[in-house]
Each structure stands twice: as C-alpha cells, then as structure tokens.
Amino acid sequence: MRKKKMNKCPVCGGQLMFEECCQYSLVHFITAHGKMSKKAKRRDYGGIEGSFIYCSNEKCDFVTDTDYKSEKHPDIQIFEDEQGFWVERRE
Template structure:
C-alpha cells in the first residue's frame, strides 16, 4: 500500500476535484493530504462527485475512484482515515 500523492503513471502533480455547484480544485501534497487552499473555484451547476486527475492528463479516476485513464489499469485506490492509497 502506497500513499497516493502524485500521478502513479508519470509522477506529476495530482489534483482532487470536488464537484458541487462550484468545483473546488485542490492539489495533493506529498504526504497524501489535500492542500487547505484551493487552486481554483469553478461554477458547474448542481452535482455531487469527486475524482483525481493528473495535470499532465496521464491519470484520471471517475467518481467511484475507478481508474479510467490509462484504460485497463490495474491500479486500485482506497481511502483510509481521510487519506488515499494505491493498493
């Protein structure tokens, strides 16, 4: 088990996107926590979902934290005590 704190594909910076009426986009720190200050706020209308994305577009999850990019990935993400891990 390894802390998810960077892109598992390219090692680039990860973003954690929380979609509500406004999307709050945060960076993922080296210890696996999310930054307290958001990177940006976007208006997307009403929804409720969160996902991870690589700033280099090499890695992406859906709202259930299933890896969608790259396709056929064997990466499994789990949340334990508020932190995210790769299994």
C-alpha cells in the same frame, strides 16, 4: 504489491488534482432600473456527491471516475480512509 500513500500520479509521477463537484448559484438583485445587479451573492447548495482524481500533466492520461477507478488503468486501485488516499497496483 502493498498499498502506499498516494501523493503523486501512479502513472507518470506528476502532481495529482482532486476535483470535488459542487453545486451553487449566483443570486443577483434586480435594480430599480430593471437591470440585473453587477454584484451577486453566492448561494451554496453543497456537494453533489461527486469527486474524481486526475493528473495535472497534460501528456498523462490518468483520471478516475467518482468511484476512484481508472478506465484506462484498471490495474490501479485507489482507497481513501481518514489518513488520506492510498494506491495499489495489481499485477
């Protein structure tokens, strides 16, 4: 099978989600009364080099690891290039 644009779940046709794991912290000030301020600044430390794809359909079990491989669906291969994500199903 030739690869095709991945714009829906290759298992059930549901909407796909791309989750990029990032690392940030919330920085609070200590007030004059010795308490933590309610306002906080978000300090972003950038990505932690991890992302995965999963189906938004709760009944579907499609999910990838950070290498875009699916343990439950090893016949599905996912590729990424500058044009987006592509999927190919091995037979």
